[in-house]
Amino acid sequence: MELHQLTIAQAIEKLAKKEISSAELTAACQQRIQQTESQLGSYITLTQEAALAQAKAVDDRRAKGEPLPPLAGIPLALKDIFVTKGVKTTCASRILENFIPPYDGTAVRKLIEQDYVLLGKLNMDEFAMGSSTETSYFKKTKNPWNLEYIPGGSSGGSASAVAAGQCLGALGTDTGGSIRQPAALCGIVGIKPTYGRVSRYGVVAFASSLDQVGPMTQDVRDSAILLNTIAGHDPLDSTSVNRPVPDYTQSLKTDVKGLKIGVPKEYFIEGLDAEVKKSLENALEQYRSLGAEIIEVTLPHTQYAVPTYYILAPAEASSNLARYDGVRFGYRSPNAKNLTEMYQKSRSEGFGPEVKRRIMLGTYVLSAGYYDAYYLKAQKVRTLIRRDFEAAFQQVDVLLTPTTPTPAFRIGEKSDDPLKMYLSDIFTINVNLAGLPGMSLPCGLSSQGLPIGMQLIADYFQEEKIFHAAYAYEQATEWHRKRPSL
Amino acid sequence: MSISYETVIGLEVHAQLKTESKIFSAASTQFGAPPNTNTDPVTLGLPGVLPVLNMGVVEMAIKAGLATHCEIAPRSIFARKNYFYPDLPKGYQISQFELPICQRGWINIKVDGQEKKIGITRIHLEEDAGKLLHDFGDSDFSHVDLNRAGVPLIETVSEPDMRSAAEASAYLKHLRDIFVYLGICDGNMEEGSFRCDANVSIRPVGQKEFGTRAELKNMNSFRNVERAIEYEVKRQEALLADGKVVVQETRLWNADKGVSESMRSKEEANDYRYFPDPDLLPLIVDAKWVERLKNSQPELAHEKSLRFQKDYNIPEYDAEVLTADRSIAEHWEKSVQGLKSLEAKKVSNLYMTHLLKLQKETPETFERITSEKVIEILHLVESGKISLNMAKEVLDEVAGSDKAVADIIAAKGFVQISDTATLEQTIDKVLADNPDNLAAYKGGKEKLFGFFVGQTMKALGGKANPQVVNDILKKKLKS
Numbered sequence: 001m002e003l004h005q006l007t008i009a010q011a012i013e014k015l016a017k018k019e020i021s022s023a024e025l026t027a028a029c030q031q032r033i034q035q036t037e038s039q040l041g042s043y044i045t046l047t048q049e050a051a052l053a054q055a056k057a058v059d060d061r062r063a064k065g066e067p068l069p070p071l072a073g074i075p076l077a078l079k080d081i082f083v084t085k086g087v088k089t090t091c092a093s094r095i096l097e098n099f100i101p102p103y104d105g106t107a108v109r110k111l112i113e114q115d116y117v118l119l120g121k122l123n124m125d126e127f128a129m130g131s132s133t134e135t136s137y138f139k140k141t142k143n144p145w146n147l148e149y150i151p152g153g154s155s156g157g158s159a160s161a162v163a164a165g166q167c168l169g170a171l172g173t174d175t176g177g178s179i180r181q182p183a184a185l186c187g188i189v190g191i192k193p194t195y196g197r198v199s200r201y202g203v204v205a206f207a208s209s210l211d212q213v214g215p216m217t218q219d220v221r222d223s224a225i226l227l228n229t230i231a232g233h234d235p236l237d238s239t240s241v242n243r244p245v246p247d248y249t250q251s252l253k254t255d256v257k258g259l260k261i262g263v264p265k266e267y268f269i270e271g272l273d274a275e276v277k278k279s280l281e282n283a284l285e286q287y288r289s290l291g292a293e294i295i296e297v298t299l300p301h302t303q304y305a306v307p308t309y310y311i312l313a314p315a316e317a318s319s320n321l322a323r324y325d326g327v328r329f330g331y332r333s334p335n336a337k338n339l340t341e342m343y344q345k346s347r348s349e350g351f352g353p354e355v356k357r358r359i360m361l362g363t364y365v366l367s368a369g370y371y372d373a374y375y376l377k378a379q380k381v382r383t384l385i386r387r388d389f390e391a392a393f394q395q396v397d398v399l400l401t402p403t404t405p406t407p408a409f410r411i412g413e414k415s416d417d418p419l420k421m422y423l424s425d426i427f428t429i430n431v432n433l434a435g436l437p438g439m440s441l442p443c444g445l446s447s448q449g450l451p452i453g454m455q456l457i458a459d460y461f462q463e464e465k466i467f468h469a470a471y472a473y474e475q476a477t478e479w480h481r482k483r484p485s486l
Numbered sequence: 487m488s489i490s491y492e493t494v495i496g497l498e499v500h501a502q503l504k505t506e507s508k509i510f511s512a513a514s515t516q517f518g519a520p521p522n523t524n525t526d527p528v529t530l531g532l533p534g535v536l537p538v539l540n541m542g543v544v545e546m547a548i549k550a551g552l553a554t555h556c557e558i559a560p561r562s563i564f565a566r567k568n569y570f571y572p573d574l575p576k577g578y579q580i581s582q583f584e585l586p587i588c589q590r591g592w593i594n595i596k597v598d599g600q601e602k603k604i605g606i607t608r609i610h611l612e613e614d615a616g617k618l619l620h621d622f623g624d625s626d627f628s629h630v631d632l633n634r635a636g637v638p639l640i641e642t643v644s645e646p647d648m649r650s651a652a653e654a655s656a657y658l659k660h661l662r663d664i665f666v667y668l669g670i671c672d673g674n675m676e677e678g679s680f681r682c683d684a685n686v687s688i689r690p691v692g693q694k695e696f697g698t699r700a701e702l703k704n705m706n707s708f709r710n711v712e713r714a715i716e717y718e719v720k721r722q723e724a725l726l727a728d729g730k731v732v733v734q735e736t737r738l739w740n741a742d743k744g745v746s747e748s749m750r751s752k753e754e755a756n757d758y759r760y761f762p763d764p765d766l767l768p769l770i771v772d773a774k775w776v777e778r779l780k781n782s783q784p785e786l787a788h789e790k791s792l793r794f795q796k797d798y799n800i801p802e803y804d805a806e807v808l809t810a811d812r813s814i815a816e817h818w819e820k821s822v823q824g825l826k827s828l829e830a831k832k833v834s835n836l837y838m839t840h841l842l843k844l845q846k847e848t849p850e851t852f853e854r855i856t857s858e859k860v861i862e863i864l865h866l867v868e869s870g871k872i873s874l875n876m877a878k879e880v881l882d883e884v885a886g887s888d889k890a891v892a893d894i895i896a897a898k899g900f901v902q903i904s905d906t907a908t909l910e911q912t913i914d915k916v917l918a919d920n921p922d923n924l925a926a927y928k929g930g931k932e933k934l935f936g937f938f939v940g941q942t943m944k945a946l947g948g949k950a951n952p953q954v955v956n957d958i959l960k961k962k963l964k965s
Contacts, residue, residue: 083534096533103527105534204533209764237536238766316764319566322577323531327630343570366568366759375761 003028004165005483008074008222011168015073018062022055022073025168026117029075033119033166036486039147041139042161044080045088046120051075054117061115071114071229077167079158080121081128082108082213083202087118091204092126092136095324095331095350105202106237107171107213107230114229119167123157126352127321128178128206130154131424134415135354142411143186144484145450149408152182158216159186164486169217169226173203175210176309177403177428180440183216184403184453187442187482189470190216191223192428194461195435196241198227199234205320207313208239210432219480220441220470224248227463243461251467254475257291261469262396266302267427273406279444279452280402286476287400292469295396299388304381305430306422311365311378312433318362324350357418386434393459398469401427403440403453427455437463441470442479451482488727491688493719494696495654496646499661500639501671502614502679503546508636509613510537510580515638517677521619521631529636531575536765539564543638544587544769546670547611548779550640551588553664553786554606558776562587564611564766568759572630573616581641583760586610587769593664594788595656604657605645614639640670646685646696651715655708658682663787667812675707682711686718687732697722698732702746705739714739714746721746790815798822798830807838814842817857824861827868836864840878844885851885859884862891870904870951871895904951906958909942912950913958916941927963935959 003025006014014020030048037043058073083089083105090096104112111118125135133141133156141156143149144164151160155172159182162170172179174192183190191214198213205211215226228249233242263284268277284294326332326346333345351359365374392399404424414421431438437458444452458465474480508515511528528535551558565583588609594601616635620628642661648654662680665671673680687699702718705711717739722732736755737746785793787809794805794815809815818837822830841860845852863880866872872880872895883894895901903909916938917924927934942955 083532089533091533099533101532101534103532201536202534205765207764236538238538239536239764315761319568319578319759319761322568322570323533323575325570325572325577327572328530328575329532339572363759366761368757368759371759371761 002165004032004168006168007218008071008168008225011074012070012225015062022058022062022075022117023052025073026051026055026075026119029119029165029167032164036144036164036166039142039486040144040160040164040166041141042122042157042164042166043077043120044090044092044123044136044138044157047087047118048120050087051117051119054115058115058117069114070225071111071116073115073117075117075119075168076111077119077122077158077161077170078108079124079155079170079172081124081173081204082121082171083204084108084118084121087121089121089204090138091128092124092138093351093355094137095346096204097137097331099330103202106199106234108202110230110232122155122161122170125154125156125178126355127204127317128154128173128175129317129354129358131177131181131421132409132411132414133157133182134411135352137352140411143408143450144486145187146408146448148410149450150185150411150413152185152404152408154178154182155190155216156182159183159188159190162186162188162216162218163484165483169215169222171213171226171230172216173206173211173213174428174432175206175212175313176432177425179214179216180403180428180438180453180455181425183440184442184455185408185451187445187451187453187479187484188216188218189220189223189439189441189480190214191227191439191463191466192431192437193227193231193463194241194437195432196239197437197461197463198230199232199237199240201234201236205316207316208320209316210309210313212432220467220474221249221252223439224252224467241461246464248463248467251464252471253468254472255291256287256469256472259287259292259398259469260295260396261287261292262295262297262392262399264297264299264302264392264399264401266299267401271405272402273446275444275446276402276404276406276452280400280454283443283454283473284400286473287469290472290476297392297395297399299385299392299430301381301384301388302430305385305433306426308378308381308385309425309429309433310361310422311374312382314358314362315365315375316362318359318366321351321355321359326350354418382433385430389430389434389436389457389459397458397462397465399457401455401457403427403455407446407448407450407452431455431457436460437466439466439470441474442482443473443477444479445482489690491719491723491726492691492693493649493651493715494646494687494689494699495648495650495715496685497644497648497654497657498683498685499642499644499658500614500681501550501642501665501673503543503638503640503670504672505540505542505546505638507540509540509543509611509638510636513636517679519633521629521633524633525635529575529632531577537580537763539766539769540638543611544771545779546638546668547587547609547640548771548776549668549670549783550642550665551591551609552776552780552783553668554588554591554593554609554642554661556588556591556606556609558771559585559587559589560771560773561585562610562769562771564763564769565760566763569756571615572628573618573632573635575616575632575635579613579615580763580766581612582610587771593657593660595653595660597650597652597656602647602653604647604653607643607645609640609642612639612641613637646687651712651719654684654715655712658708658711663810667784667786669784678706681706684711684715684718686715686722688719688722688726698734700732700734701736703736703738703749706741710739710741713741713744717744717746784812787812787815794819798834800831800834804831804834804838807842808834814845817860820857821860821864824857825864825868828864832874833864836874836878840881844881848885854885854888855881859891866891866895870902870954872900872902873952876900876902901949902951903946903949904954906954909950909954909958912945913938913942913955913962916945917962935963938963
């Protein structure tokens, strides 16, 4: 096995035993990036020299016998939505093309406190608006399993990089499925924790009531390790929740006898790809054979999730993105002759079409005369969706659903049809609207050799149940060991 | 035949709260710092930042609400008010919209001796915006100073209960007194820490429906608020007299020209697209907290004035002058309580004629005149060692130096003559030297009493104890 293929857990062990150095590990990832990046386009920014310097510093300290935190010297990468002090943070937008932040966000600070190694910043849909990473201003990222296919989005660069061994793990963000959908399409593990579990401070905001940070890794254990590090209350984020963070690696158990797994009937709809459906049925069978109890449940308001989301998320986004006005930072049009022109041209030239579409949608639904009919009504539906889940979790420990209706689609296939694109998040969006934790993990490969993912959903702050159910499945199957032949 | 109109006024008052740090970040609020130095990532609205509510701000808003008889909401909501302007870093202002922290209050004002209750619709919390600076010589650009951005504000919205510029001014002054007394705002209209917009309309006397209103802005003194409202009323009356209509609009007061100018009409008004700020949780105010604040509320100017009149038997005028400034009121009361026999009215006179002047003219040295010093000096007046006039001179010296009271008195040679024998001797001589006046006095010209006092004082170089001189003279003139 080559160094860049190590899981985080394996690398931690080898570093501790001094079988490898962080510099070797980092260099191996960088070499892998060099070999594959021209095909994949996962990264927006590479921090090569700084990464090696960080790795060497950790090696020096280890050589001296200094006590080191678990993630010390582990080479990771960040979706380019995470604010990083001194390192360009673009959000894949022209409007932030040259933005170098003066501060670090909380999740990043927690990784820095662990002496991690930052390999670079990963490609994404512009401002996380998209499901294919095609709306990035800079480049299109390819799916490492088939370069003609999209990696999913918006954390497509993160999923592609982890699947291809360009980093040991990555952080993504998930507003409507942006961690889970690309994780499913690239055959890796990605978890969106409960809203409030991880601080949003220093994460460029898309839709504040839905955005959540999470790990994207090769297997379930690695996600538990990263979530252990980044979770917790943050006084700088009023919506982060003050409750203790358990050690998620303690939940990695293989015995699921008596575990109640709910299957929402509304998720097995027409339009669900036959191979995806088959993979899910196999997974259910697997769980049954492991001793879990499968129970059909109902989430009656599921069909309203997509329209509800496409009112609330754009509403919040239209306000969150108002700060990109050319006044203090970011792109300012050189063609403006007065203040109004400065606003209009900076934003017209700085934002891409999908971002503009959502700003317009959001502005419309908040406008006088429309607010009650759209925004307020959507909030009410959101409550109904939340109640659906609350009722389901009276009966079951976790819910199992497909992560996406189909495996990855071809580059360009849906980019002209926003509605089709929006529907690719149909199974993940509800989880954000409800604020629940959800994980995608690999559960099959299509006949074309594209990964298929399944989603585990648990009640608020019950990430441990997800890790438990996911680990048991993972250990009983081989899907997580499959890697693209790139 | 001309119709007579009634004026209807409602005020919106923005008061900056006196906190050390901003409403949603730890950046300083200090006034007058160099441009853009009181900023941090939150103030600048950088990508990824989040607001965290400063609870000191909430406490001040509750105090304001309690002092104006408002209901304090157990749950209130922060909302975003969206609009573009270069002094607004995030492209929205965090404010409160549907559920403000205080509602349904009132205060009493007094105009021409008449009390009147003015309703307060609401008091809500919000952040201030920055400032644009335009004066940069030949530069085509304006500059942005974000020091003020994020400074905490409370906006107090009145009911349309005022019927004249004088009432509006009285309301504004009273509200300012309350906030200053509470120690939550410094009330400086020129520096902009206390700002007022006025909604003004007129309607034929007896009509119930309100007329179309104009909103007046940019009035940075009490005087300008009155002038702007008076101008607006005349403008609207003239329009109606010409058979025209008043249009709903925002008008800027130009103090130099003494006129207001239209800024924007209703059609040009922003749609602020208010919605609850998803970055902030609902603000929950515990009833026990409100109760605790209620119990620790300071006595306000009006109540203090009534109590001074009752407890110290001083006239209403004195009580109002003394209580206009909370620190002076407390200073005065402490002094009076430290005295034995001197009448409160005399102490009040001393403050009104002398100490208030000192405080205004030399505020930096006035601090040396503590209540303890005043008591020490007035004890000498009570014991007859010095006169009240001498006391004033001693107080001037106390403010001007660090000298001890005893040293000042010694240096000035202030020794009051209260010795009866010396005084009787001098008075006998004065009476003997002025037989004509003595005869006139005895013939009924009682005004001459002052003449004899003056002569006695003159003979003793002004050092005689006037009270003792009065007593002896009265006795001698009777006989």
